[in-house]
Amino acid sequence: MKSSSLITRLMAGTTGPVIVVCLAIIALWYVGAFFLNAPFAREALARADEAYTFSDLLQRTMNEERPVLPSPHQVAREIYETTVLKKPTSNRSLIFHSWVTLSSTLLGFLMGTALGIVLAVAIVHSRTLSRSLMPWVIASQTIPILAIAPMIIVVLASIGLTGLFPKSIISTYLSFFPVTVGMVKGLRAPDPIHLDLMRTYSASQAQVFWKLRWPSSMPYLFASMKVAIAIALVGAIVGELPTGAVAGLGARLLTGSYYGQTVQIWSALIAAAVIAATLVTIVGIANRAVLARMGQSE
Amino acid sequence: MKAGAPQLLYPAAAIALVALVLRASLDGPSVMATVLAVAAGLLVLAGLVSLWRPRWQLLLTGVAAHAAVYILLAELPEIAGRAGLGFWCLVIAAWLTAWAFVQSLSEMRTEGRAASRLFGVIIPALFGIWCLILWELIVRGFAVPAVILPAPSAVWERILASIPILWADFQQTFIKAVLTGYAIGCLSGFAVAILADRIPFLRRGLLPIGNLVSALPIVGIAPIMVMWFGFDWPSKAAVVVVMTFFPMLVNTVAGLAASGAQERDLMRTYAANYWQTLLRLRLPAALPFIFNALKINSTLALIGAIVAEFFGTPIVGMGFRISTEVGRLAIDMVWAEIAVAALAGSAFYGLVSVVERMFTFWHPSYRS
Numbered sequence: 001m002k003s004s005s006l007i008t009r010l011m012a013g014t015t016g017p018v019i020v021v022c023l024a025i026i027a028l029w030y031v032g033a034f035f036l037n038a039p040f041a042r043e044a045l046a047r048a049d050e051a052y053t054f055s056d057l058l059q060r061t062m063n064e065e066r067p068v069l070p071s072p073h074q075v076a077r078e079i080y081e082t083t084v085l086k087k088p089t090s091n092r093s094l095i096f097h098s099w100v101t102l103s104s105t106l107l108g109f110l111m112g113t114a115l116g117i118v119l120a121v122a123i124v125h126s127r128t129l130s131r132s133l134m135p136w137v138i139a140s141q142t143i144p145i146l147a148i149a150p151m152i153i154v155v156l157a158s159i160g161l162t163g164l165f166p167k168s169i170i171s172t173y174l175s176f177f178p179v180t181v182g183m184v185k186g187l188r189a190p191d192p193i194h195l196d197l198m199r200t201y202s203a204s205q206a207q208v209f210w211k212l213r214w215p216s217s218m219p220y221l222f223a224s225m226k227v228a229i230a231i232a233l234v235g236a237i238v239g240e241l242p243t244g245a246v247a248g249l250g251a252r253l254l255t256g257s258y259y260g261q262t263v264q265i266w267s268a269l270i271a272a273a274v275i276a277a278t279l280v281t282i283v284g285i286a287n288r289a290v291l292a293r294m295g296q297s298e
Numbered sequence: 299m300k301a302g303a304p305q306l307l308y309p310a311a312a313i314a315l316v317a318l319v320l321r322a323s324l325d326g327p328s329v330m331a332t333v334l335a336v337a338a339g340l341l342v343l344a345g346l347v348s349l350w351r352p353r354w355q356l357l358l359t360g361v362a363a364h365a366a367v368y369i370l371l372a373e374l375p376e377i378a379g380r381a382g383l384g385f386w387c388l389v390i391a392a393w394l395t396a397w398a399f400v401q402s403l404s405e406m407r408t409e410g411r412a413a414s415r416l417f418g419v420i421i422p423a424l425f426g427i428w429c430l431i432l433w434e435l436i437v438r439g440f441a442v443p444a445v446i447l448p449a450p451s452a453v454w455e456r457i458l459a460s461i462p463i464l465w466a467d468f469q470q471t472f473i474k475a476v477l478t479g480y481a482i483g484c485l486s487g488f489a490v491a492i493l494a495d496r497i498p499f500l501r502r503g504l505l506p507i508g509n510l511v512s513a514l515p516i517v518g519i520a521p522i523m524v525m526w527f528g529f530d531w532p533s534k535a536a537v538v539v540v541m542t543f544f545p546m547l548v549n550t551v552a553g554l555a556a557s558g559a560q561e562r563d564l565m566r567t568y569a570a571n572y573w574q575t576l577l578r579l580r581l582p583a584a585l586p587f588i589f590n591a592l593k594i595n596s597t598l599a600l601i602g603a604i605v606a607e608f609f610g611t612p613i614v615g616m617g618f619r620i621s622t623e624v625g626r627l628a629i630d631m632v633w634a635e636i637a638v639a640a641l642a643g644s645a646f647y648g649l650v651s652v653v654e655r656m657f658t659f660w661h662p663s664y665r666s
Contacts (some may be wrong), residue, residue: 011499013502014502014503014505014506016502016503017499017500017502017503017504018502018503018506018507019503020499020503021500021503021504021507022507036526068525068526127401127404127405128397128400128401128405131404131417131418131421131422132400132404132421132422132424132425133422133425134422135418135422136422136425136426139644141597142596142597142640142643142644142646142647142648143597143639143643143644144600144601144604144639144640144643145601146517146601146604147601147605147616147617147620147635147639148620148636150608150620150624151620151624151629151632151636154624154625154627155445155446155447155629158445158446158627159446226513230514233515234515234517237515237517237518238517238605238608241605241608241609249518253518253520253521253609254521256521257521257522257524257525257609260525262522262525265521265522266522268518269518269519269522272514272515272518273514273515276513276514276515277510277513277514280510280513
């Protein structure tokens with residue numbers, strides 16, 4: 001009785017459905033792996049010139065060396081082998097590559113957020129800037145900025161800058177736009193009544209900023225930081241593509257696609273997904289903590 | 299606040315005055331002996347007269363700044379690469395004067411909607427043009443190697459010289475990959491959203507996952523898609539489909555919940571069934587959300603297609619061109635390709651916005 005009520009409670013919330021959908025995705029993944037790998041496996045078995053059963057075929061599709069679609073347990077095994085069994089300093093370790101990508105993501109995200117906030121403060125306080133620069137900031141969102149990533153890498157390399165910095169430049173570039181747009185909105189969010197109140201206190205511009213505009217922009221800052229950190233990770237991964245695939249998750253994707261190592265591609269993808277989810281969650285937790293500290297709740 | 303603009307004119311006039319005695323080029327005569335003296339004179343005159351008679355400031359600064367910069371650009375070929383301190387002082391003075399001009403423009407009171415809309419175009423356009431001018435002056439004045447940063451004029455020449463290549467790339471990437479993928483991705487996202495709306499269980503399960511996936515670096519699936527669908531455009535379209543699917547799903551589901559309880563009750567009193575309520579009430583109410591997704595996707599689609607081409611293409615396409623020309627250090631061609639991508643992206647976004655305005659004219663954000 002009790003267990004059934006637990007199940008109904010689970011299914012009524014979001015946890016149950018999410019688990020069911022996740023299981024369905026994994027099941028679909030297995031089915032897909034079977035059908036996508038079957039033609040090749042059938043051919044290979046036929047070449048071996050022995051009678052084979054369905055279970056042989058199934059066995060083979062699930063454990064192909066270079067499958068079209070690796071099965072989930074292959075990816076899981078690869079991730080386990082490259083994280084737990086390899087030393088984190090070895091360049092075959094997924095942790096090593098994830099760290100390379102994560103460090104340039106974080107550096108780029110910090111620089112991008114700082115730049116975005118500074119730009120937003122300038123735009124909010126200067127009418128000229130707000131009328132001349134702001135339309136460009138908005139228009140620049142419609143431009144596929146990621147396309148210039150390879151150029152930035154090569155150009156910076158030609159003037160002697162390599163390694164972490166050029167990649168984080170791309171992350172910076174990608175992540176400062178959402179922060180600027182969000183912060184301009186946030187810094188303008190205070191009610192005119194509150195601004196008038198500050199005036200009656202004869203508050204200086206700096207006081208208005210620190211005591212009214214800055215606090216009221218916090219929800220906007222965190223909302224745009226969530227977007228910014230996700231896009232900073234994309235920037236870091238794409239930034240690793242043209243460097244000749246030295247290190248990082250982007251390099252893993254590229255070498256995987258060169259040498260047909262699908263299992264490696266999928267494990268790099270999963271690692272990227274885990275990093276993205278973790279980063280966004282951390283920003284979300286910080287958001288809740290700051291808002292709670294300020295006496296606001298979502 | 300009124301004092302803001304003239305304050306910039308003191309340093310502008312002073313710098314222009316100082317420039318007169320400095321060298322125009324590293325080994326040439328001083329500015330006073332060249333045509334640049336006219337530019338300096340104009341800047342000094344405009345600064346002084348508008349400080350004396352503020353009423354004329356708008357006209358004088360505008361004319362002086364643009365005439366001066368025209369002279370600077372005309373003289374540029376003579377002194378390219380060996381520009382002297384005098385030249386740079388004039389550049390700074392012209393820029394400060396132009397800034398004062400834009401400042402007084404943006405502080406002007408506009409009457410009527412047409413005028414304010416015109417100003418809304420002119421001011422950012424001036425800003426953009428001045429950015430291009432400064433870029434041109436700095437790159438050619440310092441003779442920055444074209445490998446690092448080509449001048450806008452060089453990029454423009456490259457665009458004109460390689461229109462057939464650019465057009466072929468545009469067709470391959472935008473018309474084939476982006477538009478196909480965008481249409482399939484948005485439509486399937488929409489269809490699944492309707493399905494999720496019919497089945498609440500599916501909605502509760504899919505929505506958190508959709509939100510999570512929206513934050514994931516989906517471009518990473520590009521190598522897999524290239525492996526599955528081959529080197530040509532279908533693999534790029536597949537990446538675009540996956541990238542555009544989730545924003546559409548999440549936004550449509552949110553939009554379908556946007557209609558008010560009162561209106562839904564009203565539909566009930568009309569004995570409207572599910573589909574009638576959906577078509578007459580909930581979809582129209584969801585339109586702002588759906589268009590938001592369409593706008594987000596218009597940018598994502600182009601990014602997805604270009605990045606997917608970094609992983610392998612036939613020998614045509616914007617992403618392919620960018621990565622190979624970067625390898626050959628033909629950076630002007632890369633910039634030409636980026637200009638086309640920017641233009642295509644903005645035009646696509648603009649088109650979606652126009653359609654949005656036509657369909658959601660009732661929304662408060664357009665009626666004010």
